[in-house]
Amino acid sequence: xxxxxxxxxxxxxxxxxxxxxxxxxxxxxxxxxxxxxxxxxxxxxxxxxxxxxxxxxxxxxxxxxxxxxxxxxxxxxxxxxxxxxxxxxxxxxxxxxxxxxxxxxxxxxxxxxxxxxxxxxxxxxxxxxxxxxxxxxxxxxxxxxxxxxxxxxxxxxxxxxxxxxxxxxxxxxxxxxxxxxxxxxxxxxxxxxxxxxxxxxxxxxxxxxxxxxxxxxxxxxxxxxxxxxxxxxxxxxxxxxxxxxxxxxxxxxxxxxxxxxxxxxxxxxxxxxxxxxxxxxxxxxxxxxxxxxxxxxxxxxxxxxxxxxxxxxxxxxxxxxxxxxxxxxxxxxxxxxxxxxxxxxxxxxxxxxxxxxxxxxxxxxxxxxxxxxxxxxxxxxxxxxxxxxxxxxxxxxxxxxxxxxxxxxxxxxxxxxxxxxxxxxxxxxxxxxxxxxxxxxxxxxxxxxxxxxxxxxxxxxxxxxxxxxxxxxxxxxxxxxxxxxxxxxxxxxxxxxxx
Ligand code: NAD
Numbered sequence: 001x002x003x004x005x006x007x008x009x010x011x012x013x014x015x016x017x018x019x020x021x022x023x024x025x026x027x028x029x030x031x032x033x034x035x036x037x038x039x040x041x042x043x044x045x046x047x048x049x050x051x052x053x054x055x056x057x058x059x060x061x062x063x064x065x066x067x068x069x070x071x072x073x074x075x076x077x078x079x080x081x082x083x084x085x086x087x088x089x090x091x092x093x094x095x096x097x098x099x100x101x102x103x104x105x106x107x108x109x110x111x112x113x114x115x116x117x118x119x120x121x122x123x124x125x126x127x128x129x130x131x132x133x134x135x136x137x138x139x140x141x142x143x144x145x146x147x148x149x150x151x152x153x154x155x156x157x158x159x160x161x162x163x164x165x166x167x168x169x170x171x172x173x174x175x176x177x178x179x180x181x182x183x184x185x186x187x188x189x190x191x192x193x194x195x196x197x198x199x200x201x202x203x204x205x206x207x208x209x210x211x212x213x214x215x216x217x218x219x220x221x222x223x224x225x226x227x228x229x230x231x232x233x234x235x236x237x238x239x240x241x242x243x244x245x246x247x248x249x250x251x252x253x254x255x256x257x258x259x260x261x262x263x264x265x266x267x268x269x270x271x272x273x274x275x276x277x278x279x280x281x282x283x284x285x286x287x288x289x290x291x292x293x294x295x296x297x298x299x300x301x302x303x304x305x306x307x308x309x310x311x312x313x314x315x316x317x318x319x320x321x322x323x324x325x326x327x328x329x330x331x332x333x334x335x336x337x338x339x340x341x342x343x344x345x346x347x348x349x350x351x352x353x354x355x356x357x358x359x360x361x362x363x364x365x366x367x368x369x370x371x372x373x374x375x376x377x378x379x380x381x382x383x384x385x386x387x388x389x390x391x392x393x394x395x396x397x398x399x400x401x402x403x404x405x406x407x408x409x410x411x412x413x414x415x416x417x418x419x420x421x422x423x424x425x426x427x428x429x430x431x432x433x434x435x436x437x438x439x440x441x442x443x444x445x446x447x448x449x450x451x452x453x454x455x456x457x458x459x460x461x462x463x464x465x466x467x468x469x470x471x472x473x474x475x476x477x478x479x480x481x482x483x484x485x486x487x488x489x490x491x492x493x494x495x496x497x498x499x
Contacts, residue, residue, distance in 0.1 A: 003034040005180060007043060007204055008187045010050035011197025017043060022177045022206065027093035027324035028314050030362030036180050039205035044172070044212035047201040051143045051170035052218055054198030059140050059168035063117040066166050072193035074110050077103065080189065084182060088154055089315035091179040093324040093364065094277045096316060099154075106158030108447040109465045113166040119470045120167060129498030131486020138474040140168035141220040141244070145213045147234065148183070149226040150176035150326050151280045157183045159451075160223045161200055163469035165190075170199045174213060176226075178326055180204050214238050221245065221473065223464070225282075227384070228410070228456050235459035246460030246472060250384040251412035251453060254287040254405040255441060256427065258398070258418035259295045265439075266417045267302040271321075273415075273441035274390040275310055275368045278322045280330070282453075283413045283435075283442045286385060287374070288392045289401045296394045300349060300372055307350040307390070310368040312357065324357070324364040325387060331366045334387030338369050341380040341391070347372040352388060376404065384410065398423065406432035412453030415441050434458065 005024065006013045016037020024034040058066070077084065081103065088099040113119075120138045128134040146160030153175065161171045175183035180202075187202045203209055213219055214237040221244040224234040228249030238245035255273070257266050273285040288303075290296040313320025325331050335353050342348055352367020366388060374381050374391040381391060395401035405414045415437035416427045424438045434454040437443030445451050445466070452463030462468040 002032050005034050005036040005184065005204065007037065007039060007047070008184060008200075008202040009043070009047045010201070011191055014043075016204070018208075024091060024178065024180065025327060025364070026090050027326055027364040028090065028316070029360055030328065030364060033091065034181070036177050036204045038177065039203045039209040039212075041208065041212040044203050044205070044209050044216065047172050047203045048143055048216055048218050050198040051172060051201055054196055055140070055142055055168075055170035058170065058196055058199050061168075063120055066168065067114045067116050069190070069194045070110050070114050070116075070162060070166050073190050073195075074107055074114070076189045076193055077107055077110075077186070084154065084185060086316070087185065088179070088182045089323070091181050092150065092153055093315055093326055094280075095313075095320050095323050096318070098277050098322075099315075102152050103154040105444070106152075106155035106162075109159050109469075110162045112447040112465065113162040116166040116470075119467070120474065122476075128480070132480060132482045132498065134478065134480050136476050136478045138167070138470070139477055140474055142169060143172065143218050144169045144221040144473060145172040145174065145219050145223070147174045147210055147213065147222065147224045147226065148176060150178040151277070151282070153179045153182040154186065156225050157186060159464050159469075161190075163465065164223075164473040165195070165199055167470055167473045169473055171201070172213065172219065173200065173202045174205060174209050175202065177204060177206055210234065211237075214243075215241055217241070219243060222247075223472070224248065225464075231459055232456070244472065246452075246458070246462055246464070248282075248452060248458050248464065249456060250386075250410060251282045251284075251457050252287060252381075252384055252408050252410045253283060253285050253413040253415070254289050254408070255285045255415040255417065256395075256401040256405070257288060257290045257295055257299060258416065258420065258423055259292050260419045261417035262419075263295075263298055263302050266299065267306055269415075269417070269441035270303060270390060271306045271310070275307070275322055275388045278325045278366070279388040280326060280386055281442070283444050285415065285441055286390060287381065287404075288390060289395050289404055290392065291395050291398055291401050293394065296392065300392065303370060303390075304349055307368045307370045310352075312355060312365055312367055314357075314360070322388065325366055326364065328364050330387065331364050334366055334385055334389060337380055337383070337385045337387070338389060341371050341374070341378065344378040344380060346374045346378060346380060346391070382409070402427060402430060406430070409455060410453065410457045411455035412457035413437065413443055415439075415443060
């Protein structure tokens with residue numbers, strides 16, 4: 001019998017009442033492992049009411065105590081690391097070491113959030129004018145929400161709820177309906193860590209729950225991560241109803257390979273960054289841009305046997321390079337792109353479409369594919385594939401290689417491999433992309449920097465995690481203060497100055 005999942009509202013597990021459910025699969029076997037309820041507007045509203053009631057007391061809790069809850073949560077996650085990683089790998093499909101990385105990169109933001117007594121400090125100017133002091137405070141917004149994708153079911157929920165909650169807000173998390181078990185488990189651990197009921201609510205659902213969040217007058221901010229069309233939709237609708245929003249979307253991350261680069265290092269980097277997690281990462285490298293024909297020919301020679309030798313396995317297989325994709329639909333969509341690439345005239349050097357996992361024929365597997373001679377006018381170049389497919393676009397010189405990622409509609413991440421400092425510096429300065437790696441294939445900034453793509457990879461002004469996250473989830477109040485002894489007699493009719 002398949003398990004029935006639940007919402008977590010007001011600190012309690014609550015059964016879905018809408019009558020609508022979505023299947024949650026185990027991609028390794030293809031079986032339906034659970035049914036997740038899809039919330040109605042009323043269920044979302046119940047979560048908001050709980051959050052609204054709990055938030056003022058939480059905001060009034062001093063910042064050290066809020067930090068201690070996060071610290072306890074960090075320890076509980078570490079104690080439950082193996083259990084969380086296995087649950088994550090089973091429901092998402094990524095391998096267990098990769099699932100551990102997913103949890104770890106989320107916990108690093110929790111560690112950062114533990115610094116809230118420092119991060120939320122305001123500014124103070126003594127004697128800003130005669131007898132006048134001026135200071136600023138960072139106050140929480142109230143009830144805020146996060147809508148997250150399937151591909152990092154631990155990391156991205158933590159990126160959203162940790163800075164929001166530690167700043168004194170109450171949070172509504174709407175995780176992906178494809179792998180909701182880890183987000184639910186994380187919220188349970190937050191309660192176990194001492195978080196008051198109602199401060200973190202998990203409402204499972206689809207567009208109905210998302211729209212209810214976007215239109216709810218009591219939700220003051222929305223953080224979204226997912227595909228670009230939905231990111232744009234969420235940003236437009238949330239800001240139209242007066243909310244603060246930052247919404248992160250899809251990607252087409254390029255790696256530029258200069259002729260002086262160490263091509264063995266490059267090939268290893270491309271294999272890990274292109275095919276790790278079956279390419280289902282927003283920071284995956286999906287386009288390799290070798291500069292010059294000779295570099296391109298040597299690169300294809302080095303990549304081909306490595307792609308052919310990729311070990312696709314069960315998520316629980318410690319030797320697997322990557323596991324299954326998240327759903328059968330994701331496999332079909334990716335294979336469709338490979339068919340399209342052939343039709344468009346790209347050269348398919350390695351074809352992983354027919355890969356079958358012996359004994360697990362119903363699982364959602366696909367082998368690695370490698371395309372050469374991809375050109376910028378092709379849809380397989382323009383669109384995000386989000387699967388184990390790497391495209392090689394040959395650039396005749398550095399200028400062309402710099403132009404390609406700069407002119408692409410997405411601008412999440414980019415990398416350059418070179419031994420030449422001047423070229424690297426020119427590239428990092430000029431490229432029109434939000435996150436840059438120099439001889440680093442997946443340049444995901446650490447928790448104390450901010451994460452965010454440019455162009456159609458990100459909508460809104462403030463990035464995720466780092467100092468921006470605290471700014472996003474707080475509003476600044478500025479106080480100008482004077483005590484009666486400093487007040488001059490008589491009315492002042494001109495605009496006050498400090499002279
Ligand atoms: P998705 O856009 O399908 O779903 C994201 C969230 O939006 C989910 O919670 C989903 O329930 C909800 N949603 C889906 N359709 C909706 C609709 N019509 N109306 C309202 N809400 C809707 O994305 P996904 O497939 O879960 O995740 C993969 C995508 O996320 C890729 O495009 C990837 O590049 C992107 N991503 C981006 C980043 C980043 O930081 N830029 C990080 C991770 C993933």
